[in-house]
Amino acid sequence: MASTTEYPLDDLAALIRQSDGFLCVGHERPDGDAVGSVIALALALRAMAKRVVAALPDPVPDKYQFLPGAEQVTCELHGGFDIAFILDCEGRERLGDLAEVVKGADRQIVIDHHATTAAQDGLDWVDTNAAAVGVLILRLLDALQVELTAEIATNLYAAIATDTGFFRFENTNAEALVACGQCVEAGADPYEIAQRTNNQLPLAQKRLVGRALVNLELGCDGRAAISHLAPEDFAAAGASSQHADGVIDSLKEVAGVEVSVLLKADSDGLWRISLRSATIDVAAIASRFGGGGHSAAAGCELTGSLPQVTQRLLAAIAEALQKQGTQL
Ligand SMILES: [Mn+2]
Structure with missing residues (x-):
């Protein structure tokens, strides 16, 4: 498992720059980190003029439908991807019905923070110190020199805030807080995101x-x-x-x-x-x-x-x- 310092982030950035035809997927019954990270990475790749599809095995839950780009997330996939990014997914079985298409991609790269996720590909990125996958996506954006737009920032803030229980869980750390600060500076609205994701109980x-x-x-x-x-x-x-x-x-x-x-x-x-x-x-x-x-x-x-x-x-x-x- 590659730690923060060992992980060849520049190699991943170089691979992305020279590739096209991406798939971004997260786990079934997606939480805020899966939804926000999948959308944020897809928006970033699109900003680089790459062809990209964002997909989740289950629909984006109602409380995350407000996230910019949520309407582009699909549950039905057909094959033909060069690189599939598997985000926030402890185990391929959590890909549900998308598992086959993901397996058919030329290369599959895991980006995750769960301790139980095994790194197989040389560019698999499992950092258990990351509070959320959203934190890793922000690091990747930085390496790619992709602009942190308000749309991407809103998705990453939602990913990190929800995965830390709005900064109450034990995974809350300085990097998560700094990352969220950056997202707010870029246009994410903390109050709006908190309202939309928390105060929606039947x-x-x-x-x-x-x-x-x-x-x-x-x-x-x-x-x-x-x-x-x-x-x-x-x-x-x-x-x-x-x-x-x-x-x-x-x-x-x-x-x-x-x-x-x-x-x-x-x-x-x-x-x-x-x-x-x-x-x-x-x-x-x-x-x-x-x-x-x-x-x-x-x-x-x-x-x-x-x-x-x-x-x-x-x-x-x-x-x-x-x-x-x-x-x-
Ligand atoms: Mn997560």
């Missing part, structure tokens, strides 16, 4: 957050926050299961909480459980119940009454907290 989802907060309880001596959304909560909020996305993030903001758990009633009597923690491995807990995920975010499914399921989960969490070697 009413049903916000009401569901309210139900989850009313049902919130603490366990494990205040270190675990656990809540549930029963069928009556979904009914009262006028919500369906798709509105439960992101509800768990509102549970972890309680002082002293290290683990948050949300139980969502499924239509067939199952509880679908989401776990989040920055201090213990919740994938290990989820896997005890037949689930899985990442150490910071995982999920599983359980059957049983609410008190039973709650008790099983809290017992497993208490054990993990104890194992972690801190006082319970």
Whole structure:
């Protein structure tokens, strides 16, 4: 894996200058970094008078439709590319239906910041210190001496701001902040971007957050926050299961909480459980119940009454907290 200093950025810039016929793709169910980085790189290549197609396996989500160039992103591709840039993508399987066309390109170059992404091509660029792929695209623009237009800057600001949780997550660093400062100077509007990307929840989802907060309880001596959304909560909020996305993030903001758990009633009597923690491995807990995920975010499914399921989960969490070697 090439680090910042080792990566031959000038070689990549030279290759781009002498090539044509580019494809820029990001991961399925794209987030702000995938959308913003794909569009920004495509706009930059177009500014160099290159032929370029921007594509994502799924449509640009509504909240990112305001990004300049979003209307040019396609989900349907036909082959014939010289160079495919694969952005923000941990693993080719996240390219969904676009994987075949990407594979058919003469050369595939990865630009990413995920630790699990392997560099294969000599020009693959995986920098885990980069807060977002947007930061790397800005570095590339600099090497290419492409002007940072307001359109490109808006996409890069959105990429970096959303991937750092608007500068709250642990990946937030000086380079990300400096990069965003540059983008604002070039014409990106921080307030507009924050409004468009954050304040677009359907009413049903916000009401569901309210139900989850009313049902919130603490366990494990205040270190675990656990809540549930029963069928009556979904009914009262006028919500369906798709509105439960992101509800768990509102549970972890309680002082002293290290683990948050949300139980969502499924239509067939199952509880679908989401776990989040920055201090213990919740994938290990989820896997005890037949689930899985990442150490910071995982999920599983359980059957049983609410008190039973709650008790099983809290017992497993208490054990993990104890194992972690801190006082319970
Ligand atoms: Mn990213």
